[in-house]
Amino acid sequence: MFDFMDLEFEPAAPEFYIPEASECMRCGQCVSGCPTFRLFQIDEETPRRRLRTISKILVENLPVSADELAHLNNCVQCRACEISCPSQMRYGELFDQAQAKLQTPLKPLAKVAFYLIENKKPRAWLMPFVKGYLKSGLQKSLRNSGLLEKLNLANAEKLLNEPTLKPLFEHYPTNGVSRGKVALFTGCIAEHFDRETLEAAIKLLNANGFNVQIPKTQSCCGAIHKHNGQSATKLCENNLIVFNSLDVEAVIHVATGCGAMLSECENENFKRRLFDISDFLLANWSDNLQLLPSNLKIAVHEPCSQRNVLKNQQSTYALLQKIPNLTIETLANNQICCGSGGSYMLTHPENATKLHALKQQIINDANVDLVVSSNFGCVIHLNSDETKVVHPLILLENQLA
Ligand code: SF4
Ligand code: SF4
Structure with a gap:
């Protein structure tokens, strides 16, 4: 008798139809x-x-x-x-x-910005001048002069905070028993303008028993390039060479905007080891690590890059629950973009400001002590005199005993 169980079928190829x-x-x-x-x-x-x-x-x-x-x-x-x-x-x-x-041609100022994003050395040379400018008192007179508007620099200038000049070390070993080695993706400007988050990431990884390596030759993720119709291929290729050559268990990003872009670099070896820091810490949290309690009430802003690309926003909530007594709320209407949008806040300041105003109203209604967001771009866009916005890692690191 013919038995269907004797037949061997080739598994169907996983072909998905991609609409035009x-x-x-x-x-x-x-x-x-x-x-x-x-x-x-x-x-x-x-x-x-x-x-x-x-x-x-x-x-x-x-x-x-x-x-x-x-x-x-x-x-x-x-x-x-x-x-x-x-x-x-x-x-x-x-x-x-x-x-x-x-192939829209870039304006001269945009060309300079892309050059600085792509090249670490000139970026580092520029930072003492930025710091000097912010400390000199020149800022007020330059703002009042109207020159920044004429040069189309007013929006970028408003976002400047004091840069950290000291370069990051290449290795940050754990003080405790080693559970492995990971590489940290630091991005382009975050090393200078979001050092606090990167240092919090290093401390939390070390506290969980991981040695942290920061390869100096890594590049920007290319998200700003892609947002502006420029090719990010060279940046992606360089990051693949740099990170794939390392003997590490994971490549970790801390900003969801960078992570979303990195997750689309087509290389299985790279993607297999690529983790958002919330996912990694949650999966590898040491049983011996207890955080101090906090009586704060916070709201979680979910960046679009996290909700719509990485789709891992639940990890942020689960990780924050490691802090005893912390009251965690979801910001209403998280599905609506805050207007940061990579470089959108610079290229479309009017729209970005209106979207920020809508979000600010929601933040005010939430009546919380603090807002957390896992994307650096959203943090700088949403921070205001009215609201303090930080990366959740900063909150977690503050509660280390
Ligand atoms: S949801 Fe929007 S993009 Fe998708 S098919 Fe409908 S109209 Fe088109
Ligand atoms: S702004 Fe509108 S069209 Fe553009 S990506 Fe967002 S939802 Fe889609």
């Missing part, structure tokens, strides 16, 4: 979560209309008007539309492809 830009059904499921639609309430500022423009660029080779381009470029690139789309349109990837095809 022209295949958006215009169903509108993505519209209400789009931050620019919230601001302008017109169809031109929706994902479906942007996909129509992208389709013209990528599929139909049709001309697009200046108006269509302006609406396309108003996109914050938060990718909230991806997670609400029943057709699984890969909006982010299609947007990047369209930008790459458009």
Whole structure:
């Protein structure tokens, strides 16, 4: 008798259909979560209309008007539309492809910014001047002169905080029993402007028994390049060479914006060892490590890069629960972007300010002592005289005994 159990089947190849830009059904499921639609309430500022423009660029080779381009470029690139789309349109990837095809030339100031992002040495040389400027009292007179506006530097200047000049060491060994070695991705400007978070990451990894290595030749993740239609391939390739050559158990990022970009570097060996710090600490928290209690009430802001790309926001909450007595709340409307959007706060300051104002209202209503966010860009965008916003690692590190 014929027995089906004797047959051997080849497992089906995991082929998924990837929709083209022209295949958006215009169903509108993505519209209400789009931050620019919230601001302008017109169809031109929706994902479906942007996909129509992208389709013209990528599929139909049709001309697009200046108006269509302006609406396309108003996109914050938060990718909230991806997670609400029943057709699984890969909006982010299609947007990047369209930008790459458009090849919009960079303005001179943007060229300088990209040069500094890509090159560590000139960046380090510049920092003493930034520090000197912030300490000299020049800031007030320069702001009042209007020169910063004329040079299109006013928004970037507002975000400056005092940079740390001292370079990071290459090795940070644990004081306790070693449980392994990990590499830390530090990014480009975070080494100078977000040192507190990086140091908190090192201390928490060390406290959990991990030796930390920081390779000096690592590059920027390339997120700002991609956000602005520039190629990030060289940066990605360099990071693959640097991190894949290390004898470490994990490559750890602390900013979800960088992590989202790194997670899209196509290399299995790299991706297998790549972890967001919340995921890594949660999975490897030492049984012997108890944190001090805190009576603070905090709200968690979930960055778009975490919600829509890494999709690991629950790890932030679970990790913060390591702090006894801490009251943790979810910030309302976390699905709506705060307007930081990589370099969006610099390239589209008016929209970014309006989105910040909406978020500020929500923060005020939450009536908490502190807001935490796992992305450096959101932290600097949301920090204000009214609200203190920090990376959750800083809160955790403060509670180390
Ligand atoms: S949800 Fe998806 S298919 Fe529907 S309009 Fe938005 S992008 Fe198009
Ligand atoms: S990425 Fe964000 S801003 Fe852009 S179309 Fe999608 S939801 Fe709107």
